[in-house]
Amino acid sequence: MDLPPPFRATDATHHRPGSHVSVSRALPEEAAIAMVYDGTTHAVMMATPADVEDFAVGFSLTEGIVTGTNQIASCDVIAHPKGIEAQMWLAEDRGEALAARRRTLAGPVGCGLCGIDSIEAAVRSLPGLAGAGPTLTIDEITAATESLRGWQPLHDRTRAVHAAGFMLPGQGVVLAREDVGRHNALDKLIGAMARQGIDPSQGAIVLTSRVSTEMVQKCVMAGCAILIAVSAPTLHALRLAEGAHLTLAAFARGEGFDLFCHPERLRAKVSDVA
Incomplete structure (x- = not known):
């Protein structure tokens, strides 16, 4: 099954005082995208159904599930009638990190922390960037x-x-x-x-x-x-x-x-x- 298009033209009626006219509007698609690790769904996000493999890899990195792409053994994007699965298989040593950052609820588009099941996970410690980075004018x-x-x-x-x-x-x-x-x-x-x-x-x-x-x-x-x-x-x-x-x-x-x-x-x- 193919992924849905990221947008679709939709008819509407544009109203203003004293007149109305038929218009066509391009509206972005939202789809439920499930992050599935080693056969278990870890998170479901409402997202644009494009660049799904980039999404899966980036989510895995920023959530601390993996520290490099080499720790994702495979990633398959599977479309279903009601949503999309990013099915990933991890290197064996990533199970503990996965459990530590477990998510159990679907996250809406407005909040990237919805579904985290502990305060400690939501306000996790971050690595320092002192001395890193370029300079910009x-x-x-x-x-x-x-x-x-x-x-x-x-x-x-x-x-x-x-x-x-x-x-x-x-x-x-x-x-x-x-x-x-x-x-x-x-x-x-x-x-x-x-x-x-x-x-x-x-x-x-x-x-x-x-x-x-x-x-x-x-x-x-x-x-x-x-x-x-x-x-x-x-x-x-x-x-x-x-x-x-x-x-x-x-x-x-x-x-x-x-x-x-x-x-x-x-x-x-x-x-x-x-």
Whole structure:
């Protein structure tokens, strides 16, 4: 069975005062995607049915189920009438990590932590990024979200999905993924990078969304030391970024951005710019 298309044209009636007209709108698809490890379903997420193998690999990495793609022996994407399974078989030594990060409930598109069955798992300790990462100029950070715009074909059609991109110093965004869920888009990006052998420590992750707790967690787990977002961080996300030595730039739109923590990865201080 084939995967459903990521969007579909749908008829609607557009109303405004004094008139109405028939229109066709492209709407993004959502599908239940199950992460199945060694024959057991670990999590079910509502996500865009595209780049599913990237999603499965990225989810496995950012959840700490595996630490490298070599620990996933195989990954098969199987479509069913009611959803999709990403069926993965793991190296033998990953069973304990899998049990520690067990999820039991379906996660909606708005929350990447729904279903975690303990407070400790939700606020897990993160590895530190002190001394890691490149440096970026203020101009590069300012231009990051606009550079990502060229990598959002599904957004251009539907105006209803998020994107996560990876940018390299001097090159702009070099890879991106889209999804109805912001955390799903980030997992897809991280999985695509891992599968293509791209080192997250050499650049920055760029988001079209707000920066919530799981976005910082996933970025740090991937080993990326700079996070740039078009919208605001939450206070807890900022605390996590500070503790993990993650450089966090938000409200990155137009001609500026807010730098919240770890300015050591800027090549120039904000005060040096008129």
